[in-house]
Amino acid sequence: MIELEGLTKYYGDTLAVDHLTFTVLTGIVTGFLGPNGAGKSTTMRMMLDLDNPTEGTVRIDGKHYRQLDDPLTYVGALLDAKAVHGGRSAFNHLLCLAQSNGIPRARVGEVLDTVGLSSVAGKRSKGFSLGMSQRLGIAAALLGDPKILLFDEPVNGLDPEGIHWIRNLMKNLAAQGRTVFVSSHLMSEMALTAEHLIVIGQGRLIADTSMADFIHRNSRSYVRMRSPEQERLLDVLHGEGIEAVAVGNGSLEIDGVPAERLGGLAARHQLVLHELSPQQASLEEAFMRLTAGSVEYHAHDGEPVTARTGPPEPAQGGWGADWRKKGG
Template sequence: MIELEGLTKRYGDKVAVDHLTFTVRPGVVTGFLGPNGAGKSTTMRMILGLDHPTAGDVRIDGTHYDRLKDPLTYIGALLDAKAVHGGRSAYNHLLCLAQSNGIPRSRVAEVLETVGLTAVARKKTKGFSYGMGQRLGIAAALLGDPRIVMFDEPVNGLDPEGIHWIRNLMKSLAGQGRTVFVSSHLMSEMALTADHLVVIGQGRLLADTSMADFIRANSRSYVRIRSPQRERLLDVLHQAGITVVEAGGGALEVAGGKAEQIGELAARNGLVLHELSPQQASLEEAFMQLTAETVEYHAHAGPVAVPQDWGAGWKGA
């Protein structure tokens, strides 16, 4: 379990993390979301004792990180896949970590097998692709068979097979009763992986709730209907006190309506339906809705303005 209470970090006048209080519980995958600059990486660094909070407290299973004996057996983390000595082999990198944390040598081969790097275990890491580096970072996080795992952007650089693997790995770890805390900007993947969400913006807590409740609270749900008997359907719905909005393509929308109720109403009145589909926003849409006011860096669509003399003297390459 990871417990944050009033956690705050300031850099001069800049407040990176602003009185964060939440608990990451075992048995579920908890997603950690926020726009760029929201304070996610700083929060994770404070959990691991790499940055010291200006105020507040954070504990790992009730203890500060710097007081843990053999910390890799309590919490394993992937924050930066490139934080590896390029001249060492994957095996020796993990062996150094194992020996410094009292972890048996046999565990090195086990985690290399888990992440699929056995065939390149003796190769120097400077020749690794980004995806291979990610797998090695995950192996290091799993080395101590920890109760808690924390991943920052774990799918970066992974191919589709690798993404599928890490998704199932995180679910499996949570299923074993471990605490799994993962940060990612890939909303489609987070929607498939996380059970619970912690969302921050400008360092402040915006949401701490289940995936389903988060989407429900921050998006519009409706039922989309199409029928060749459109006018009659409108009359039936109005008589039942159901508010209808006309949509494009001849479709109708009922905000917050129950598809079952509408379907039964149509059947009782002998109406033919060509479409009766509940619509729910995606995690990405709900996230954008909640964090719109906290985004620090905005890009703008449209043509890029180029100074008139920018190309003067350009000879090509």
């Protein structure tokens, strides 16, 4: 379990992370989301004692990272896939890590096989593609068979097969009772992988909630109806006091009325329906709606314009204040 309490980071006069407090639970994949510059990478670096907080604390099962003996056997992390000595082979890079943490040499071959790099184990990492570097970084994170794993943008550079593999890997690690904390800009992947979400904006906590609850609270739900008898359908709906909006292609959108009631209504009036479908926004749509006020850069007519709008209105669990470029 990872616990953050009042975690704050200034770089000079710039506030990067603003009193973050949340807990990352074991046994599930927790997604870490926020716009560019929200403070995600800075937060993860402070979890690993790579940056010192200005205020507040991070504890991993009650200890600071620097207090852990043989830390790779406790916490595995991928923050920067290219942070590797380019002159070393994949095997030797992992071997150095293993020897410095008391991990058996045989484990190097095991993780190389797990990530699919056995065939290039003897090649220097400077010739690796981004996808291969990602796999090597994941191998390093898995090397000590740790209880806690942190991944920052783990699918960068991976092909579809690789994305499918890392998605299942993270789910399997969580199913084993491990803590899995992953930051990603790919909303479609987070929707398929994470069960819980931590969302920050401008350095502050925006949401700490389940995936399902996050989407439900921050998106519009409605029912789409389509009928060759649209005018009669509208008359029936209006007669019941139900508002419907025509959106083209003969479709109507209705808010706040269950699909079951609408289907029963159509049946009673012997109306032919070509579509009756409840619609729920995607994670991406919910994320965009919730974080709209904390986005650092907005584009207008193709030209980027820096927009500092100030803290948005509070939502589920607090708001944030990180608008610098390097916060994650």
